[in-house]
Amino acid sequence: MQEEGTSERQEQAQHVCRTTWRLDLRGSGEDKRRGPGAMVENSDLSLSTVGTLEDLEQLGLREKYGDVFTVYLGPRPVVTLCGIEAIREALVDQAEAFSGRGKIAIVEPVFQGYGVVFANGERWKALRRFSLATMRDFGMGKRSVEERIQEEAQCLVEELRKTQGALQDPTLFFHSMTANIICSIVFGKRFGYKDPEFLRLLDLFYQSFSLISSFSSQVFELFHNVLKYFPGAHRQVYDNLQEINAFIGQVVEKHRETLDPSSPQDFIDAYLIRMDKEKADPSSEFHQQNLILTTLSLFFAGTETTSTTLRYGFLLMLKYPHITERIHKEIDQVIGPHRLPSLDDRAKMPYTDAVIHEIQRFGDLIPIGVPHMVTKDTCFRGYIIPKGTEVFPILHSALNDPRYFEKPDVFNPDHFLDAKGVLKKNEAFIPFSIGKRICLGEGVARMELFLFFTTILQNFSVASPVAPEDIDLTPQEIGVGKVPPVYQISFLSREGC
Numbered sequence: 001m002q003e004e005g006t007s008e009r010q011e012q013a014q015h016v017c018r019t020t021w022r023l024d025l026r027g028s029g030e031d032k033r034r035g036p037g038a039m040v041e042n043s044d045l046s047l048s049t050v051g052t053l054e055d056l057e058q059l060g061l062r063e064k065y066g067d068v069f070t071v072y073l074g075p076r077p078v079v080t081l082c083g084i085e086a087i088r089e090a091l092v093d094q095a096e097a098f099s100g101r102g103k104i105a106i107v108e109p110v111f112q113g114y115g116v117v118f119a120n121g122e123r124w125k126a127l128r129r130f131s132l133a134t135m136r137d138f139g140m141g142k143r144s145v146e147e148r149i150q151e152e153a154q155c156l157v158e159e160l161r162k163t164q165g166a167l168q169d170p171t172l173f174f175h176s177m178t179a180n181i182i183c184s185i186v187f188g189k190r191f192g193y194k195d196p197e198f199l200r201l202l203d204l205f206y207q208s209f210s211l212i213s214s215f216s217s218q219v220f221e222l223f224h225n226v227l228k229y230f231p232g233a234h235r236q237v238y239d240n241l242q243e244i245n246a247f248i249g250q251v252v253e254k255h256r257e258t259l260d261p262s263s264p265q266d267f268i269d270a271y272l273i274r275m276d277k278e279k280a281d282p283s284s285e286f287h288q289q290n291l292i293l294t295t296l297s298l299f300f301a302g303t304e305t306t307s308t309t310l311r312y313g314f315l316l317m318l319k320y321p322h323i324t325e326r327i328h329k330e331i332d333q334v335i336g337p338h339r340l341p342s343l344d345d346r347a348k349m350p351y352t353d354a355v356i357h358e359i360q361r362f363g364d365l366i367p368i369g370v371p372h373m374v375t376k377d378t379c380f381r382g383y384i385i386p387k388g389t390e391v392f393p394i395l396h397s398a399l400n401d402p403r404y405f406e407k408p409d410v411f412n413p414d415h416f417l418d419a420k421g422v423l424k425k426n427e428a429f430i431p432f433s434i435g436k437r438i439c440l441g442e443g444v445a446r447m448e449l450f451l452f453f454t455t456i457l458q459n460f461s462v463a464s465p466v467a468p469e470d471i472d473l474t475p476q477e478i479g480v481g482k483v484p485p486v487y488q489i490s491f492l493s494r495e496g497c
């Protein structure tokens with residue numbers, strides 16, 4: 001069944017991907033070594049304007065130039081990949097060449113190429129390998145990530161009960177629980193939801209994510225060489241992230257004092273042990289700077305993303321109460337009111353699983369992907385992309401492709417269900433990207449989304465002061481991330497729970 005009256009995407013269309021680009025398409029189909037500008041085939045085109053990613057669609061650039069073309073971000077040429085085919089051909093079929101990481105100007109002064117998200121070359125390989133293995137150890141080891149998430153979900157349920165159905169902005173609740181999962185893996189502990197230090201950290205993350213996704217930050221992306229000398233959001237982001245780094249530094253010091261090399265308790269312990277092992281090697285990547293910035297990376301990549309997806313999800317549940325009702329039914333049938341939802345339930349709950357997939361597709365959290373960079377001169381679809389050129393896999397273009405999703409503008413869980421109601425895989429569903437840089441936390445994120453979502457809906461029904469048809473889904477910000485609007489929700493205890 002399809003949802004009716006969904007003008008929300010038209011509304012969104014005015015805002016979708018308000019990522020500012022300076023579109024400067026320089027065409028020359030002749031010279032294949034002129035760089036990525038050569039990818040624009042129409043040689044008489046010369047367009048120079050400040051536009052938005054929406055322009056890529058509205059100006060019909062994809063129709064005109066195909067799935068691969070170049071836009072100029074200020075002076076920087078950026079190769080843009082549209083559609084799952086082009087994205088796969090690049091990120092998977094030429095995985096090594098496209099595995100470099102580009103820059104995001106507003107956070108560059110903090111990361112400077114350190115930490116797992118923004119590192120390149122051998123540094124990135126070492127940090128990625130270590131992070132994956134260590135997260136697995138502390139995940140699958142004594143207490144699994146599943147157990148940690150189940151426990152955190154129960155803490156949340158307790159907090160939500162205390163609200164006694166009063167209207168709430170759910171942002172802080174969702175931030176707290178997703179941040180606590182990362183805290184538990186990285187710091188080996190969770191924080192109480194009222195802990196002032198924790199609240200300060202969450203506030204710094206939330207503010208920074210909003211600023212990074214803001215319009216002014218997109219303008220900064222274009223003209224940072226000049227704008228960096230003036231006050232603006234970039235200074236605030238820098239101060240916020242440095243304050244978080246100072247906090248991480250203190251936690252690391254405490255870990256040093258209590259470290260038992262024979263029994264690492266968390267990510268930081270494991271890193272310190274590795275650091276000690278390699279201290280005689282001057283080329284080792286396991287030093288303090290990479291520790292602080294990898295920890296920051298995990299928080300940044302792992303907190304806002306999952307909590308923002310949940311925030312969008314519950315807004316959609318308010319907008320489409322009949323979908324919430326079907327999920328309640330499935331929960332009641334498969335889990336019932338008394339036991340904790342577990343990952344084993346997922347396979348028996350195709351409708352809920354399809355809704356979560358559709359929330360991620362429709363939510364389109366990272367519309368233009370995270371910038372990549374080619375690690376060598378790369379031949380792609382007949383053109384040569386010079387080493388060091390940045391590449392944006394436009395995830396939005398895959399998640400909204402009408403060839404793969406019948407009505408991409410419509411929120412419809414049927415996009416992921418076959419005629420028998422069985423969950424249907426869709427190759428254009430790539431909210432975590434693909435290839436060597438695929439989201440390192442995909443497994444954790446998928447567990448969190450399922451367990452948090454089902455635990456909340458097992459215990460509560462949700463209500464809004466706004467009638468469903470009047471609920472506005474228009475994002476508050478669209479940039480690197482898409483930020484849903486602020487809204488109020490009440491969590492009402494379900495009978496028997």
Ligand code: HEM
Pocket residue numbers: 101116117118128182297298301302303305306309365366369370371372393431432433434436437438439440441442444445
């Ligand atoms: C709904 C939740 C999430 C979404 C939609 C998401 C999406 C993404 C995307 C699109 C990328 C960029 C991939 C690329 O460069 O092509 C990424 C990278 C990354 N994500 Fe996630 N993510 C989520 C949750 C998480 C969580 C929970 C963690 C940590 C536990 C995490 C850690 C990372 C890291 C470390 C990277 C950088 C990987 C690298 O550069 O090698 N993410 N994520």
